[in-house]
Amino acid sequence: MRAPKKALLFFILPFGLLFTAFYLAPILYAIKQSLYRVERTGTFGPAVEVFGGLTQYQRVFADGPFWESIGRVLLFGVVQVPVMLGLALLLALLLDSGLVKGRRFFRLAFFVPYAVPGVVAAIMWGFLYSPSLSPFDAVTGNVDLLSADLVLWSMANVVTWVYVGYNMLIIYSSLLAIPQEVYEAARIDGAGAIRTAWAIKIPLVMPAIVLTTVFSIIGTLQLLAEPQVFRTFSSAVSSTYTPNLTVYSTSSIPNFHLAAAFSVVLALATCLLSFAFLKVTQRGGDK
Amino acid sequence: MKRVTPMVVMGAATFYFLIPIWWLFVAASKSRSEFTGTTPLWFADFALTDNLGELFAYRDGVFLRWMLNSVVYTGGAALLGTILAAMCGYALAKYRFRGREAIFNVILGGVLVPATALALPLFLIFSRFEATNTFWSVFLPSLVNPFGVYLARIYAGASVPDELLEASRLDGSGEIRTFFTISSRLMFPALVTIFLFHFVAVWNNFLLPLIMLGEERLFPVTLGLYTWNTQVNQLPELRMLVLTGALVSIVPLVIAFLLLQRFWRNGLGSGAIK
Numbered sequence: 001m002r003a004p005k006k007a008l009l010f011f012i013l014p015f016g017l018l019f020t021a022f023y024l025a026p027i028l029y030a031i032k033q034s035l036y037r038v039e040r041t042g043t044f045g046p047a048v049e050v051f052g053g054l055t056q057y058q059r060v061f062a063d064g065p066f067w068e069s070i071g072r073v074l075l076f077g078v079v080q081v082p083v084m085l086g087l088a089l090l091l092a093l094l095l096d097s098g099l100v101k102g103r104r105f106f107r108l109a110f111f112v113p114y115a116v117p118g119v120v121a122a123i124m125w126g127f128l129y130s131p132s133l134s135p136f137d138a139v140t141g142n143v144d145l146l147s148a149d150l151v152l153w154s155m156a157n158v159v160t161w162v163y164v165g166y167n168m169l170i171i172y173s174s175l176l177a178i179p180q181e182v183y184e185a186a187r188i189d190g191a192g193a194i195r196t197a198w199a200i201k202i203p204l205v206m207p208a209i210v211l212t213t214v215f216s217i218i219g220t221l222q223l224l225a226e227p228q229v230f231r232t233f234s235s236a237v238s239s240t241y242t243p244n245l246t247v248y249s250t251s252s253i254p255n256f257h258l259a260a261a262f263s264v265v266l267a268l269a270t271c272l273l274s275f276a277f278l279k280v281t282q283r284g285g286d287k
Numbered sequence: 288m289k290r291v292t293p294m295v296v297m298g299a300a301t302f303y304f305l306i307p308i309w310w311l312f313v314a315a316s317k318s319r320s321e322f323t324g325t326t327p328l329w330f331a332d333f334a335l336t337d338n339l340g341e342l343f344a345y346r347d348g349v350f351l352r353w354m355l356n357s358v359v360y361t362g363g364a365a366l367l368g369t370i371l372a373a374m375c376g377y378a379l380a381k382y383r384f385r386g387r388e389a390i391f392n393v394i395l396g397g398v399l400v401p402a403t404a405l406a407l408p409l410f411l412i413f414s415r416f417e418a419t420n421t422f423w424s425v426f427l428p429s430l431v432n433p434f435g436v437y438l439a440r441i442y443a444g445a446s447v448p449d450e451l452l453e454a455s456r457l458d459g460s461g462e463i464r465t466f467f468t469i470s471s472r473l474m475f476p477a478l479v480t481i482f483l484f485h486f487v488a489v490w491n492n493f494l495l496p497l498i499m500l501g502e503e504r505l506f507p508v509t510l511g512l513y514t515w516n517t518q519v520n521q522l523p524e525l526r527m528l529v530l531t532g533a534l535v536s537i538v539p540l541v542i543a544f545l546l547l548q549r550f551w552r553n554g555l556g557s558g559a560i561k
Binding site: 001002003004007008010011012014015016018019021022023024025026027029030033087090091094097099100101102106107108109110111112113114115116117118119120123124125126127128132133134135161164165218221222224225228229232244247248251256259260263264266267270271274275 | 290293294296297300301303304305307308310311314322323326327328371372374375377378379381382383384390393394396397399400401402403404405407408409410411412427428430431433436449452453461462463466487490491493494497498509510512513516517519520529530533536537540541543544545548
């Protein structure tokens with residue numbers, strides 16, 4: 001349909017302006033800031049911003065703790081995302097299998113943690129992990145869940161706890177959208193519940209799984225609230241524990257130019273990773 | 288046997304998902320001395336009302352102020368943001384014009400840009416105008432939700448037939464009136480889904496208020512609870528306030544989520560399949 005210009009402007013302009021001001025402008029501004037550096041004449045001279053080319057990026061790439069933190073969240077993602085989505089898929093398939101009574105109750109129960117914001121979830125689990133306060137003192141008395149070795153996985157558990165229900169719901173919704181006729185042939189062939197799930201259901205809900213994976217990858221690289229909160233519970237979480245914590249602590253020094261460069265690199269890495277994942281899975285689907 | 292294993296799995300999962308919330312409820316009902324001395328998963332003397340009274344009275348009721356802030360930040364931004372995203376997505380779905388695909392692709396690219404990457408540059412821009420540490424510095428950026436535009440375009444394409452728009456044009460109704468009286472009604476279930484997505488995104492965005500806000504009275508409840516929690520070691524009496532506050536902060540959301548759950552299911556399904 002063609003539209004009168006006025007109406008078109010009315011529909012698109014409000015969002016367009018806000019998107020430009022609060023999405024595009026910050027991105028461009030971050031890139032610009034990352035190309036500058038502060039120069040002082042003498043130790044106490046006035047600070048002047050001068051064009052620095054790629055100096056900040058050299059510092060980013062030479063920054064050991066930053067790349068360690070990237071490695072940490074990647075390790076986190078490689079383990080946590082499959083565990084979380086595997087659990088979500090299993091629960092969705094069970095809900096859909098007809099083998100379970102009280103489906104409505106379970107669906108609601110699994111979804112409740114999603115209503116808990118990351119900060120509050122982290123505070124709650126922080127208490128549950130601490131040896132003196134935890135109801136699970138049989139565990140926390142013997143294993144220090146907040147130690148340097150384990151705290152990453154303790155956080156992985158918090159993220160998993162919050163998001164399994166949400167991902168399950170996405171997968172479950174697309175399971176419900178599969179027309180019943182698809183199962184006829186399987187039933188005639190005498191395929192059991194597990195075989196039906198494996199050979200029919202999982203391939204059909206693959207788009208939903210891809211979608212949830214991309215969102216999870218984006219989320220993992222952005223990890224902030226959980227480690228930030230855990231810093232009060234565990235000394236093992238440093239101020240550069242995740243990339244976003246690095247951005248935050250660099251900007252509170254304050255070194256905005258370097259922090260902007262960190263932001264740009266992180267945003268690019270996130271885009272590339274989700275884009276690469278989308279491409280790889282699409283190619284797999286073409287075969 | 289065939290039915291036992293699935294039920295056991297479901298039971299274990301229910302336990303995992305609900306026990307922390309049960310613990311929080313029990314913990315928030317205890318007095319400070321009983322919190323450490325009694326069984327963590329069962330009630331002692333029920334002191335929830337005392338704790339609530341203390342929480343709401345602490346420092347002139349700053350907690351209630353935080354709750355109110357959160358409602359305005361998240362509810363307001365999600366409501367307004369959903370309308371804006373719906374209008375834009377609708378126009379991109381229903382009208383043909385030059386540059387349509389280009390605009391859509393730029394917005395779609397925005398979906399892949401993590402919101403936290405924007406927080407720092409937003410802070411720098413707002414500080415140019417000396418507008419950091421204000422209500423607007425958190426509210427305005429929270430209005431923008433490119434994923435909402437993406438969803439609105441899909442839903443508008445699927446649920447608003449062209450014939451209907453042509454018919455209302457013949458009836459002499461303007462495009463804008465048609466949108467608000469007819470199309471938005473057809474899109475309503477989808478709009479609730481976009482609203483919920485947006486709501487959660489703003490509710491969970493922690494870095495933006497953390498970077499932007501210095502004044503306590505402007506904090507959303509998540510930032511407020513976070514600040515209290517960092518002070519627990521110096522001020523031990525804050526611990527019970529953090530726990531009670533955590534409980535209070537999630538109750539309205541849990542109720543809202545449970546009431547609106549069918550919208551999640553329907554909306555997410557159609558969004559994920561495309």
